[in-house]
Amino acid sequence: MDNREIARLLSETADLMEIAGEDGFRIRSYRNAAAVLEGYPEQVSAIIKDPSKKVTDIPGIGKGIASALEEIEQRGSFERRDQMLELYPPTALELLKIQGLGPKSIRTLFEHYRVSTIDGLERICREHKLRELPRMGEKLEEKVLRSIAQYRQRAGRFLLSFAYGVAEELSAYLLELKGVERVTPAGSLRRGKETVGDLDLLATGPGAEAAIEKFAAHPKVHEVLGKGPNKASVKFGLEGLQVDLRALPDESYGAALQYFTGSKEHNINLRSRAQKMGLTLSEYSLARVGSKEVVASATEEDIYKALGLHWIPPELRENQGEIEAAERNELPHLVDLKHIRGDLHMHTTESDGRATLDEMAEAARELGYEYIAITDHSRRVTVAHGLDARRLSQQIAETDRLNEKLDGITVLKGVEVDILADGKLDLPDTILSRLDIVVASVHSHFDFTAAAQTERIIRAMDNRHLSILGHPTGRLIGEREPYALDLDRVIAAARERGCFLEINSQPERLDLNDIHVQMAKDNGVKLAISTDAHSTNSLSYMRFGIDQARRGRLTRSDVINTRPLAELRKLLKR
DNA sequence: GCCGTTTTCGGCCCGACTGTTTTCAGTCG
Numbered sequence: 001m002d003n004r005e006i007a008r009l010l011s012e013t014a015d016l017m018e019i020a021g022e023d024g025f026r027i028r029s030y031r032n033a034a035a036v037l038e039g040y041p042e043q044v045s046a047i048i049k050d051p052s053k054k055v056t057d058i059p060g061i062g063k064g065i066a067s068a069l070e071e072i073e074q075r076g077s078f079e080r081r082d083q084m085l086e087l088y089p090p091t092a093l094e095l096l097k098i099q100g101l102g103p104k105s106i107r108t109l110f111e112h113y114r115v116s117t118i119d120g121l122e123r124i125c126r127e128h129k130l131r132e133l134p135r136m137g138e139k140l141e142e143k144v145l146r147s148i149a150q151y152r153q154r155a156g157r158f159l160l161s162f163a164y165g166v167a168e169e170l171s172a173y174l175l176e177l178k179g180v181e182r183v184t185p186a187g188s189l190r191r192g193k194e195t196v197g198d199l200d201l202l203a204t205g206p207g208a209e210a211a212i213e214k215f216a217a218h219p220k221v222h223e224v225l226g227k228g229p230n231k232a233s234v235k236f237g238l239e240g241l242q243v244d245l246r247a248l249p250d251e252s253y254g255a256a257l258q259y260f261t262g263s264k265e266h267n268i269n270l271r272s273r274a275q276k277m278g279l280t281l282s283e284y285s286l287a288r289v290g291s292k293e294v295v296a297s298a299t300e301e302d303i304y305k306a307l308g309l310h311w312i313p314p315e316l317r318e319n320q321g322e323i324e325a326a327e328r329n330e331l332p333h334l335v336d337l338k339h340i341r342g343d344l345h346m347h348t349t350e351s352d353g354r355a356t357l358d359e360m361a362e363a364a365r366e367l368g369y370e371y372i373a374i375t376d377h378s379r380r381v382t383v384a385h386g387l388d389a390r391r392l393s394q395q396i397a398e399t400d401r402l403n404e405k406l407d408g409i410t411v412l413k414g415v416e417v418d419i420l421a422d423g424k425l426d427l428p429d430t431i432l433s434r435l436d437i438v439v440a441s442v443h444s445h446f447d448f449t450a451a452a453q454t455e456r457i458i459r460a461m462d463n464r465h466l467s468i469l470g471h472p473t474g475r476l477i478g479e480r481e482p483y484a485l486d487l488d489r490v491i492a493a494a495r496e497r498g499c500f501l502e503i504n505s506q507p508e509r510l511d512l513n514d515i516h517v518q519m520a521k522d523n524g525v526k527l528a529i530s531t532d533a534h535s536t537n538s539l540s541y542m543r544f545g546i547d548q549a550r551r552g553r554l555t556r557s558d559v560i561n562t563r564p565l566a567e568l569r570k571l572l573k574r
Numbered sequence: 575g576c577c578g579t580t581t582t583c584g585g586c587c588c589g590a591c592t593g594t595t596t597t598c599a600g601t602c603g
Contacts, residue, residue: 029575
């Protein structure tokens with residue numbers, strides 16, 4: 001079992017322990033261990049097998065969890081988890097996803113009504129029986145019903161980052177076979193959608209058919225939905241992501257890649273275009289109607305070219321005018337990961353990050369960045385141990401010292417300052433004025449009306465120290481809806497004031513989304529693509545922000561952190 | 575359950591808000 005799956009077992013157990021009402025600190029230990037393992041560079045299973053190493057050397061892993069890890073390695077579970085699952089069915093964990101319900105309420109619900117499923121919960125609410133429980137009432141019933149509806153809408157979708165991880169793991173696994181030359185993800189993953197329903201992989205080479213067998217035999221495949229000589233479809237991992245693998249001859253690789261990348265609407269449009277030209281487009285080839293002579297099939301470029309089009313980047317294939325733009329050679333030159341010169345939003349151990357200032361700077365230097373900005377939380381976010389003016393002032397001094405000894409990268413002084421309920425910023429101007437960059441974000445009062453929330457944010461932007469509005473809609477994919485906001489007004493206000501908007505690359509945030517990104521661009525507002533990293537590992541989230549930016553049609557010049565440092569500094573002055 | 579130590583037990587980021595209550599538990603971040 002890999003670290004990610006182990007982390008999942010630990011954090012699920014922690015959730016169940018919370019429902020069972022166990023000691024909070026013990027629960028925190030399990031959560032902490034899960035978080036550490038998720039980002040740990042070395043596989044736990046390898047450490048266990050290596051007699052010269054100890055899992056207890058991993059910070060956050062002591063004797064207790066070490067023995068749980070050994071048990072997991074041997075039999076895929078551990079005693080405490082089994083005990084918990086005897087008390088509460090695993091479906092109870094799903095209830096934690098419903099806003100307004102926490103572990104205590106779930107326990108009460110289970111004790112009174114034996115309810116542990118979403119369907120059961122919905123019935124209890126509809127029958128007005130939730131309000132009969134202690135400390136619950138009518139408003140909670142309504143809130144829960146709303147939340148259940150939202151939960152159902154998003155069920156069955158997986159975060160882009162998760163699908164990327166599975167695609168990489170399976171590609172590496174299949175490429176071990178001699179004769180497998182290429183394994184390429186298609187579908188919504190290739191289009192960079194923020195969530196994907198299933199994963200499509202294409203394999204080519206003389207050994208591609210053997211890859212189908214190897215694929216179905218992967219240790220993490222727990223159900224084979226179908227398998228033939230050229231295609232297999234499976235449920236993968238504990239999470240049950242559906243993965244389809246297709247073996248293809250080299251000569252039809254381009255046609256297949258085009259076909260399976262979609263979107264469906266893009267392909268329909270493309271096929272009707274082919275028809276008008278006396279051609280027919282399928283997953284095997286672009287061919288002449290009648291003679292069946294193949295016109296193009298080996299590469300996507302050949303196919304688009306034969307249809308009189310420039311090649312269209314996958315992120316644009318949504319039938320939103322991209323085919324017409326390709327015909328007129330008016331496709332935007334999309335921003336690319338390699339254009340990014342720095343990262344403008346990240347945290348350190350001073351607030352809720354896991355790495356120190358020095359470690360973050362070093363990791364960024366290894367990524368080849370020219371600059372980064374350190375933006376720890378401000379004091380209002382007490383849970384994150386936010387900085388007050390005094391501590392921020394110390395960090396400024398420390399950053400100055402670091403810059404003197406650092407070679408090849410510049411660390412910009414910054415903060416992620418909280419936008420308070422009234423639109424004021426959480427730190428005085430006297431300290432903000434000493435910074436290179438101020439990211440300002442909303443972390444509270446998500447329930448304001450759209451008018452009030454919009455006013456609040458625009459008032460924050462009135463502060464001339466504000467450089468970038470962080471994660472502007474506050475959504476968490478699969479967990480929390482964006483707050484009500486008049487984004488048109490926010491964008492207009494940003495343009496008038498010379499503020500920038502953020503694309504937050506955290507896989508569950510990714511806001512602004514593609515539509516909003518394009519709105520900003522169309523209204524002349526530039527964006528920053530930032531990772532909001534809380535560890536050195538998560539600096540790599542940049543790719544997800546880039547995907548979102550590309551879907552929003554951004555070019556290099558639309559993105560401020562593609563600029564050299566001197567230019568960026570000029571842009572940051574208001 | 576982990577960590578760190580004045581080495582064997584005490585501390586572990588906690589404040590704001592909400593809906594339910596009559597004084598606060600539970601949720602959220």
